[in-house]
Amino acid sequence: MxxxxxxxxxxxxxxxxxxxxxxxxxxxxxxxxxxxxxxxxxxxxxxxxxxxxxxxxxxxxxxxxxxxxxxxxxxxxxxxxxxxxxxxxxxxxxxxxxxxxxxxxxxxxxxxxxxxxxxxxxxxxxxxxxxxxxxxxxxxxxxxxxxxxxxxxxxxxxxHLDEPSTAPTRTLVLDLGWSATSLSLYNVSGGLLFPVGTTTLSEASGCTFVNLVAAHCAKEFARKHKIPCDDNKKSMMRLRRECENAMKSLSTGAEATIDIDSLCEGVDYSSKLSRARFEDLITIPFMHLKNAINALLAQAGWSADSVQQVLLSGGGSAIPKVISTLKSMFPTAKFPVGxxxxxxxxxxxxxxxxxxxxxQGLIESAPTASPVAPILTRGLRIASAAGADSVEVLPVNTVLPVRVELNAALPAGQTKGFVQLLATAVELADAATPLGDLVFEHAAEGELRLVLAVSELGEISLEVVQSADQTVLANLTVPAAEA
Ligand SMILES: Nc1ncnc2c1ncn2[C@@H]1O[C@H](COP(=O)(O)OP(=O)(O)OP(=O)(O)O)[C@@H](O)[C@H]1O
Ligand SMILES: [Mg+2]
CATH class of the missing domain: 3.30.420.40 (ATPase, nucleotide binding domain)
Structure with a gap:
């Protein structure tokens, strides 16, 4: 099939x-x-x-x-x-x-x-x-x-980064489309994809680039022929289409020709656009793009050097300036080419x-009426004692797979600890349902990390890790059906 x-x-x-x-x-x-x-x-x-x-x-x-x-x-x-x-x-x-x-x-x-x-x-x-x-x-x-x-x-x-053999890799995905550029950070490991952060910016997109080139051409046309065409919807539509073709051919060539018969008031337009001029025209969108990448990295606490691979997607990522900019921002990363x-x-x-x-034989059971991305159908909460107030760690509708880490510490001198994992109530009046308890002993002094992950299929795992030496003090797995 x-x-x-x-x-x-x-x-x-x-x-x-x-x-x-x-x-x-x-x-x-x-x-x-x-x-x-x-x-x-x-x-x-x-x-x-x-x-x-x-x-x-x-x-x-x-x-x-x-x-x-x-x-x-x-x-x-x-x-x-x-x-x-x-x-x-x-x-x-x-x-x-x-x-x-x-x-x-x-x-x-x-x-x-x-x-x-x-x-x-x-x-x-x-x-x-x-x-x-x-x-x-x-x-x-x-x-x-x-x-x-x-x-x-x-x-x-x-x-193929969803294959189980993938080594842990910090990955940036850049998708430069027509309406926007989306940037996403993932920790990819053993076939699991852990979203770390994402942002979308419309300031750098195929549409913005084409509009800038078209505005430049309209200005040139007005200067040469004393005919303004930027208010003429039809002229601008045709001009934008030709500018988009020019932008595409500049990805492989050094110069592109833009020829339009009877662009406005019966006057033809013909011009050449060099790659250098094109790159000059899109300087400001590129500043936005670089700023957005830096802000996303800062938010995730990642340095540019720690990014191990960059995946370029979307039509606009064929633009040589996109590739060179990304390569200079991430000099140590791999840029896999499919x-x-x-x-x-x-x-x-x-x-x-x-x-x-x-x-996997899942195609027939895959939803047809209303397929949804895998999401958490109930929020997940954590409490430090049975019956104590719990805090929400992952809200309902979180897209799967997901992995979060929380810092925690035991009171001074204490080596034993307890963590309870709960699912939020379906009805407001109901109490949260305990999914499992973690009891651990012999914790050394210092910080602990709680690592909560939910696989794409809904299996939940919770670990208590001693930050100093990465010892796993206790762990718990809840199969999908129970959550
Ligand atoms: N070889 C190329 N060189 C430069 N730009 C290109 C090339 N091929 C496509 N583009 C540009 O990429 C942009 C569209 O990319 P893509 O098809 O990924 O967008 P989309 O998926 O339709 O949009 P979005 O993801 O925003 O919904 C257009 O501006 C198009 O002109
Ligand atoms: Mg797209």
Whole structure:
């Protein structure tokens, strides 16, 4: 049984297919060989067009073209979309389902048969209603969603860091997409992924870079021809599209040409953009990016030298300045390169997760109606004596896997200790449920650490560790079903 991984981006989607018979993963390519599909849907005449075809006619049919169906679907403030051509409102699920239908058809064409099961890579922290909308929309388009995973987790999976043989490694994942850059820190160890910190910034993104280049070109056009075009929606739309193509070709070439017939008031625009000029134009976003990375490291208490590997994901991470900046910030880190483009990282990771589910026999039991990322269904609390007040360590809905460390100390002269692990009450009026007790003796003086971890499958472990010599004084494991 084959399975599909979909990177559902705000700008483009990529699709990877795992062929069980051949045990290979391939990225879907359309008739023109393009491996990225713009997440766009348009209504024109009596037809519905999607992907690149929708983008290509957008400047002539802007009101009936939706170039970022993912953002519509993921926004809880948008329920319906007015389509002037149809003179009616459609639900966002319905509009986006046409996008998934296109993917469904392209897969059928490439594989030669219908493959419905898929894993979708999405940004983090989507609430339950939004997940439901996404699943409904994919389902209406002919896809059967078996799991949703976070973009940063798919990047880790694409590089096989979820395999049990992985040595402990401090990892930074940078996903430079169209709408934002997301940065995530993970402690990766023995196949477990422990999120340490994350941040998202929209100041450095494909969209900001393209807008800066387009503003530069509009200024040049106004200077040369005395015609301002920056207020002209159609001109700017075309200019932005060409600037994006120029930005992409500057990732491999030193110079790009931007040519647009009749950009504004019948006047053509033609210009060359060097890589150096492009890098100059995006200086400020890069300052934001560096500051955000430094702030995230500081928050986690990590030095740049302690980061052992950096994974680059998202289309924008092909930009040479991104790679050189990261390499200079993390001179001792490894930059693993997969056998795929950085923009394909999330779909490959999602597909490998689907392969894992399939090989483990989990695919049929994987949720279809409303799949959720693994989360804690009850909060976890800790008390220092049975019946004593407990403190919450992990709140309900914490995304799994997770691992936290707390510092603790025994009163002076005391060598025996007690820790109780509890799950928060389901109803407010109920008391928290004890899950287990840890009793330990012979603790040396000094600091202790409580290490609480919950695996992706919900197994909880709690350890008391003596900080001075890392001795584990006591530990406790609670199988998933009991928690
Ligand atoms: N080879 C390349 N060189 C430079 N930029 C590129 C390249 N390929 C893609 N991009 C740019 O990367 C950005 C889109 O990346 P990606 O497809 O990862 O975004 P997305 O996943 O749709 O967006 P988001 O993750 O924000 O939802 C676009 O601005 C695109 O122009
Ligand atoms: Mg993305």
């Amino acid at each position: 084959s399975i599909v991984g979909i990177d559902f981006g705000s700008h483009t989607a990529s699709v990877a297919i795992w062929y069980e018979e051949k045990n290979v993963v391939e990225v879907l390519a359309d008739d023109l060989g393009s491996r990225t599909i713009p997440t766009a849907v348009a209504f024109r005449g009596d037809e519905i067009i999607t992907g690149q075809a929708a983008i290509s006619q957008m400047h002539k049919n802007a009101n009936n073209t939706f170039d970022d169906v993912r953002s519509l679907l993921l926004s809880d403030s948008v329920a319906n979309i007015n389509v002037p051509l149809l003179d009616k409102d459609l639900t966002v699920q319905e509009v986006s389902s046409h996008f998934f239908r296109n993917i469904h058809n392209q897969i059928k064409q490439q594989v030669g048969k219908v493959v419905r099961d898929c894993v979708i890579s999405v940004p983090k922290s989507l609430d339950e209603d939004i997940r439901k909308r996404l699943v409904e929309s994919a389902q209406a388009g002919g896809m059967r969603v078996k799991a949703l995973i976070e973009d940063s987790v798919s990047a880790l999976m694409a590089h 056998r795929f483009e950085p923009s394909e990282t999330p779909c490959i990771g999602a597909c490998l997760h689907g392969k894992f589910l399939s090989q």
